Amino acid sequence: MTDDLRRIIRPQYSPECPAGMWMSFESPFASWNLRRNPFGELSREERGELAVVERIEDWLKVLEGSMSALQFVGDCGFGKTTHLLALLRHLPAASYVYYPEAGTPPPLPRARPVLIDEAQRMGRRQEIQLIRHAGPVVLGTHVDFTSRLQRAGFEVTTVNVESPKTSETLTRILNRRIEASRLSDDQSLPLIAPALAAKLLQRFGSNVRNIEHFLYDCFQRSVAEHAPWPPAI
């Protein structure tokens, strides 16, 4: 910026002008009409609330059977927990159990339906408890429990969460998160276009967690460094 330019454009500029005169204590996301980076971590409740689960009615129907088992099988980041939390919202009487990697596994409740997250970490005792009691069960698991459940008389429905997602589905997933971070109703949002979603799927496959992490960093750079948005892929 030359001095001439300063004189023409900003005659009142002076080096003594305090930097803070145009600063404000405001959320950097507000300029995007958002209250947070929409691709950050969510609470368990909000994850369930924002889940895009297209066949939820079908699955709820499956769970009407007393010896029904529904399992979501896949690797980390493809939405097993999200599916479970979405179902939990529709099954107010159900209990949800998460099996941690280490430590004493929590007891499996006798009441059914029960939703079991990271079911592959259940101990022998919990597996026996699982098949001993009748009632619908939902598993989020890395390994397939079909044969074990079938031997115990369960009718098993398996959903492979790693199956490819369409760009429309991904667009809905991402835009739902953006909508949930909305600040004001009467301003627009930096929504994701299906074309961008298609490119994201091309790059990351259906691993929504990796996509969200990537978009978190891109959005943060846009907020902090004025990097372009939507990001170039």
Add this chain to the structure above:
Amino acid sequence: MATCNLKIDLDEPKQIRLGGETITGTVIVDCQQDTNCKGLEISTAWSTHGRGNLDHGLGELVVAYQGAWHAGQEYRYPFKLKVAPWPPTYYGTYINVSHCVVARAKLAWKTDPRVEKEFPVMATTTPDDLQPVRQPKAGGAKVIIYVLLAIFGLAFGLAFIWLIPFLLIIAGLVWFFKFFLPKQLTGSVKCDVEPKRLQAGEKLKAHLSFTPKRSVKVNGVSYTVSCVEKCVSGSGSNRTTHTHELLKQTEALIGEGLLPAGQLQSFDVAFQIPRHAAPSMKLSDNEITWSVVFRIDIPRWPDWTETITLVVTPTADRHGVERHGADRHGAAIGGKVAPDNSMETVSSDLQTRSDEDEWFDQVLKQLEDSRDRERLQLVLGAIREHEFTLSLSIGEEMDREEFGESTYRPDVHGRWLSAYDERRDLDVALFVPDALELPQPESVWRGRIGIVDYSEDELTLFAKMLG
């Protein structure tokens, strides 16, 4: 149709509250249907958001009303609530802390309407559990403790008793390389930082001294002040730790050279913590840590290091924060800190971002104030080479003529889009060269533009997309 809509009106919403102060306002209930409210809860609360798992806490909660609401009526409930004293509002890269007033109406057999409104809070006190820590020799002692604990644990499983000698050897090697060897050359090293608990904007003094036992060649002696955001996302096997360096400033105390045996090496330095620096914070899954690391870098020999963790408390100057609030955000994004004149360095780095917004506003004002074409051309000529970053809501593709009079003729092929800058209430005719990707209609695009013309009649800015 919603049973009722809630709205929060804060008194002086932009004012920065001190932690523990009160905030006042009104919750307005616009009732669409007759309903029975089991409790209208109004509370102050804070929560983190960002890359890590969410931490949250409550300031104060009151039940403002219980009873019937009638369709078509508007009800107003003034409130006065205490703000949580800690943590302060913070906008970083992986960690953010927001304070809100939350209103929630508990309705029978219906979804509870809930609304929240954010307000800024600065803290005047720091929790006692944030303590400065001295971690001798880069945590070597910790490693040994862990190894010994592992041995103790394994001793109970006789099947693994054969592992014990190996673990003892590992512990011994850690001690030998981390503690024993460096000391053979450097002798006993004294280092300290005072104060270890200080306010943003204050100066810390660091001291390092040692007398080499033997003449020793060093690559350098340095100290590093750093501030790091660290958060954890997920749980169990999905648990991932994310770190982001907000500040890292390494200063050489001496460069490469030979330190003679028996000659005292003593260094006293001062370092000013930026006035709007991120404060130390320790929540369940989110923390901000300040530390000073001293290092004696010895070639082909284990380095001597010592880390001292500081506690930086927020500045108590509310008005200063109000004036420079955005500095804090900027500092958290990557401002550099230099000893003694750090504040100046940070400010000038950070000015550029807000400066750009201010600069654009000034340019726009000059364009709007240009009453004749000659003056307009003068301004356009002055900014011809300048680039601006804008966020624009993209409308539909249009013919150039639809935007009004302009003398601008693009030198490349492209398309014209109608766009809108919501922050400035400004219509923009955006020229997108074919070489660039055309933004989607009804999306928000952020990127660089050049100003090519301005229509006073249509109050429209003509801009060319640059990327």
